[in-house]
Amino acid sequence: MTDFNAKIDTQNIKSILLWMPNWIGDAVLALPSVSALRERYPSARITAAVREPADELLRGINLFDTIIRIPNPRKEGMLRQIRFTRKLKKYQYDISAVFPNSFRSAFLLSQTGAPIRIGYDIGIRYLFLTHPIQTNATDTRAQNRIDYFFNVLAPFGLDKPRSEGISVETLPEDPPTDEVLKSIGIEPDEFFIMVHPGASKQERSWRHERFAILSQKLIKQYDFKIVLLGSKKEMPMLEKIKKFAPAGKIQILPELNLRGVAKALKKTGLFIGNDSGMMHLSALMNTPVLGIFGPGSAKTTGPHIAPEKKEIVSLNFPCSPCRQNFFKECKPSAEHKPYCLDDITVKDVSDAADRILSRIRK
Incomplete structure (x- = not known):
């Protein structure tokens, strides 16, 4: 050695x-x-x-x-x-x-x-x-x-990390982003909110019905359209959330590869979601982020973006970040979620949405 x-x-x-x-x-x-x-x-x-x-x-x-x-x-x-x-x-x-x-x-x-x-x-x-x-x-x-x-x-021989100089380019086989968004009723330059209710493990994801109520509240208050982001496996959950709003107000992003998702996130006015890869991809595209943290900690894995472009919702339990050996070291809630995540209310997240929207929509 x-x-x-x-x-x-x-x-x-x-x-x-x-x-x-x-x-x-x-x-x-x-x-x-x-x-x-x-x-x-x-x-x-x-x-x-x-x-x-x-x-x-x-x-x-x-x-x-x-x-x-x-x-x-x-x-x-x-x-x-x-x-x-x-x-x-x-x-x-x-x-x-x-x-x-x-x-x-x-x-x-x-x-x-x-x-x-x-x-x-x-x-x-x-x-x-x-x-x-x-x-x-x-x-x-x-x-x-x-x-x-x-x-x-x-x-x-490097001095420090460098955020500049990073870009995501689409390849010839990738569909044009504007056309993909237009297919679900989003016009070029229209402000919309991307909501990602999933995560790598269901124990890391805030309850989907709370995302639905949050979406309903944001539509009523701001009249923005909401686009849901998720995988094929998450489609039933996305369909349930979509039913919580008037027709046309909540749409589901068509299936895209990660380059296409990145370009769609670039067009997004605000991303709201769990501590996940999609949250970090949003930050990479310089899209304002509202991240919901439970078992993870924003101090270690928070979105890498300017402070004014991010809002973190976390109850900051002393055991966070944990090893995420779920329910071997802590008891689950009635919804089989860790309490550090399940105790976060819709009001907690909607208040955070109000704060970040007041900054980015001036």
Whole structure:
């Protein structure tokens, strides 16, 4: 194992491999670090290795030269992943870094042939990393994710994360955003609110009937149209919310890939949703965000956007952020939600909506 204090030759880096985070939100929060890397090495070839579905978003991010989809171990098996990573040796990367903290990600990175491999020293990952970065449980749990991810790339000679210079571009096969929105009655330059009631786990999502009541209240008070964002699996929930409002006032965004969703969010006046990847994607598009936090903490995974463009609703329970081993360490509410989330009322969120709308609609 190479000692971490060993100097990295940052003058002759021409090819970089980044093993990106698995979750969409984490992948977005890693982008300011990648932007700083791109600024430092404008001529280097930067390759992102990433799991689906984050790969379809990163294909539109201007910071990368190449996107490689990592096989899903649940669908394709671990042996397929190993064979995949060993084939990457032919690209002869000068240096590599791994954002995820898993044993598997560090092991797979070691199979790529990159002579320098940087990542957090967790468990026995040091066996596979040439430059392990020291950390502890407190940092892993409580450090702001922007800073946490930046520490992985700091050995490249970077000074600080860079929010500038990040853009999402659509590809030729992506449908025009204005046409997609017009198909559901949203005109160009019309102010509307995007509501995302889902999350990666149902225990992380505020009750959908509360999103429905909130939407009804906002329509009555402001007369804005509301567009619901969700996956195919969430469609029954979106249909239930849609029924709470007069015809035409609540629409459901047609199914799009993540680049298309990003462009639709760019056109959005305000995003309201749970602590989720879509919240972070909204912030990336510089769309004002109202985020609802329960088990997570905005101090660690809050939206990366100017303070005047965000409003956080959280009861700030002392156990937050938790390990999210739901109901092994806390009891569920009657609705099978953690109390840190279920105790948030419609009034709490509608008051937050009033505050942010008063700022962005002046």
